[in-house]
Amino acid sequence: MTGWIGLAWLVPLLGPVLYFGLGINRIQRKGVSLGLREAWDHRSAPEMSLEDEMLVSELSSRFPTFVGMARLGEQVTGNPIVPGNAVVPLVNGDEAYPQMLAAATPASVAEIAARSLPVKLRDSAARLLSPYL
Secondary structure (H helix, E strand, O other): OOOHHHHHHHHHHHHHHHHHHHHHOOOHHHHHOOOHHHHOOOOOOOOOHHHHHHHHHHHHHHOHHHHHHHHHHHHHHHOOEEEEEEOOOOHHHHHHHHHHHHOOHHHHHHHHHHHHOOOOHHHHHHHHHHOOO
């Protein structure tokens, strides 16, 4: 009886440790299956001018937490942050949702609907979306 209680207490603690040690990296496996390894290895950052390098060092000293976020973004996407890119942080859904709707073109919405809906519902969805296309 005591063994089962001990096991019940240890599983929540050992489960995450075992998963991180032995779990499957699904993102990496999906990337390898899509043949993205070569594209990832051959990426190259555009050359930066001296002005841009000075700007990066100034921003790094003024906003030290930004360095970690930039490094994370580069590791996840494979693309470094370079001058000329614009990032607008959207704090909550009230700010983000209208921006997402404006960015979604009607063609992309129709394509998503066509791929995600069951065959029986696609005709109905096409009729509903036709005024917006």
